[in-house]
Amino acid sequence: MQVAKVLFHFTSQYSSLQFFVVVSIKKEMPCVTRSLIMIKIISPGCYQLFTSNYGNIYSPNYPRSYGPNQDCVYNITLPYGYVRLYFYTFSVESCPHDYLNVYNGWSLSHQRIIGQYCGVNRPPTYIYSSGRHLILHFHSDHSVQLSGFRIYYTIVYSGKTFKQVM
Numbered sequence: 001m002q003v004a005k006v007l008f009h010f011t012s013q014y015s016s017l018q019f020f021v022v023v024s025i026k027k028e029m030p031c032v033t034r035s036l037i038m039i040k041i042i043s044p045g046c047y048q049l050f051t052s053n054y055g056n057i058y059s060p061n062y063p064r065s066y067g068p069n070q071d072c073v074y075n076i077t078l079p080y081g082y083v084r085l086y087f088y089t090f091s092v093e094s095c096p097h098d099y100l101n102v103y104n105g106w107s108l109s110h111q112r113i114i115g116q117y118c119g120v121n122r123p124p125t126y127i128y129s130s131g132r133h134l135i136l137h138f139h140s141d142h143s144v145q146l147s148g149f150r151i152y153y154t155i156v157y158s159g160k161t162f163k164q165v166m
């Protein structure tokens, strides 16, 4: 099954209000009606924009357990260069219950996914973007919550291409 996701990002010039809506459309359906569009709203307070050259990304409540039914988006947008991720800790329920998706770019597009990570094994040592944007989407379901993750990101300047280093 092919699923297209569209990310709407609303911002206001006059407040700090920001929210995302993730829309999934099942492409194989002959006609798309409203009932076939699943809208998932990012959990309140669970969108973060990172624009500095380095920083830490924590799952909700880290190091305590993240909550149930969470959808969090972490948007890393650097002024230039490339993003490099390093996972210090990682512990989420197995897929497809809970997971962390990492996207190369600024949208939650399946074509841009670098990897889907879950379970208690740390993802590859380093994950690189091929540009100045990287987006992470964390999802948790209704049951079983673990401690989540701490990720350190930093800007790198050399011309890394899109890849994972094991």
Ligand SMILES: [Ca+2]
Binding pocket: 093, 097, 098, 140, 141, 142, 143, 144, 145
């Ligand atoms: Ca769970």
